[in-house]
Amino acid sequence: MGSPTYTVSMWFRRILVPVDGSESSMRALELAVDFSLRYGSRVTVFYACDRCEDKEAIRKLVENKIDNKIGFEFNTTDVPRDSSISNEIIKILSEGVFDAVIMGARGNTTNSDINTGSNALSIVVNAPVTVIVVR
Template sequence: MTYEPTYTVSLWFRKVLVPIDGSENSLRALDLAEDFSMRYGSKITVVYVCSQCDEVSHVKKKIEERIGQKIEYDFKVINMSKESSVANEILKTISEDTFDAIILGARGTSVNSDINIGSTALSVTANAPITVITVR
């Protein structure tokens, strides 16, 4: 008996959030999101959370160098307050919209390379009410 392929996975990943901080892990998460977009038709929203948003153009340039015009995506900059954190802002973004999944890098721009998963990824993974894919 042969089975026809199903595309159930495409329903799990209709709308995907990708937090970017410019690190290589976050850009690999973007690569995976790009593949989901091309393979399953996922709508990608890239979010950059910052307290002093001096690096927005630099991060945007890294995104464009990585994926160029291959897929359509929304780019959102969140200027967080001093009382908040990157993880809180990502979780707030998830709660304000209807995302099906989040794809994020396991570690950001921290200096200590001995850490397997950063505090932001750990907090989002533990608290997000949607599917979380952590990329290393």
């Protein structure tokens, strides 16, 4: 057996993790932290908010989950009326800075029968990078 290769580290140099405070977005963040520790990935946490008064609460949730294990960026954007959360995520991904996105399968929807939310579906279909959806 030859020496190990680090192809995976090239696929995941810069990871975007959209969060909304939901359990699945926090699990996605856990996976991104693991990738960072294993492969040296740079993690950017992104909160596209329609209720931006939650911004600091979301930041605290993220900081508690990461628990000083890695360095990370925390970016937010207010979602304009003529856009959507998924459009804002796609816009960031289209800038070509990220190699992958790791996100939760569903956000804070009240319908527990839905396995994959509309934002996750939209990102899977439209993202120009690798998408990992965490359930």
